[in-house]
Amino acid sequence: MSSNTDPVRLELYVRTLSPPGARTRQEQVLKRLQRLEDEGHIDDFYVKVWGRQIDPTTNAAETDQGEFILNRIAEFKQWALANNTTLESFYQTREQSSSITGQDHTTIVLPKMGLAEYHGNELEQVTPCSHGDDVTSVVNHLDALERRLVDQPTASAAATVAEE
Template sequence: MVETPQPRIELYVRSLLPDGAHERQEAVIERLEEMDARGDVEGFSVIVWGKQLARDTAATRTDEGRYILNRVAEFQQWALSNNVSLDSFCQTHAAETEVSDEPKTAITLPVMGLAEYQDGELQHVAPCTKGDSVHTIMDRLKKLEAGLPSVVGTDAGSVRVV
């Protein structure tokens, strides 16, 4: 029997938050540390980002800005391919800037987001929404601990696998 490799996790966390949100981030990081120690995941990284990123600004021309834009584009492509919504993950809107009268398109980044990769391929993004169900980061971590696959919306009897 061929053993399936464990996923690698990227956890995106927003900086400069009130204590309550920071405590939730800490709880997820601690859980990922436990999962890593048990071998439930191949490893994980934590990427810190801000509240939003406006397109066509100096920030998006930096390595970090391009990285975030590329990741968000990858997440959006995954959502389209899996017929899910990332509205609970990030939203695009017009943002005014102090240096220009023209509003810029900005992406509001989540307080916390999770990307799961298997053999370098994106398998899951949380939070995401399928129908009326929001699949949270904690939902996905529970499924990973149980060894369940990363397929969004696959039904196994009355159990929804996420």
């Protein structure tokens, strides 16, 4: 479990070649992350570009990029399981047939945008995710994070108020 003193790091995953509407949302999220970092509310953020899907059974797992993405997806799914949350509708597994080889293979469709929040080395939140019928989007996640980090008084400000 993380503590309030652990550094907060965010990882934003964006899909390449997204349609214009998705690109606009991605740019808005990037601006918010940069502002949070500039104002000292988060320690760092990292942007990783990924494709539309990944095939865990092919050579993708043998590349550094592919291995990184597959490891993150496994970590995200473990977090979801531990937190009674699901990522299934956002990381859909699909069976596809190769037009070249004629063989079937499994792919994981990646979301247009995903956000992972770490406190120290502990994964605290992954979005998008769902809990029952409630869906938490990347924007919902950032809204809640800003309320926690920006709107709460710092320890020194709280001490000043208590002394008055």
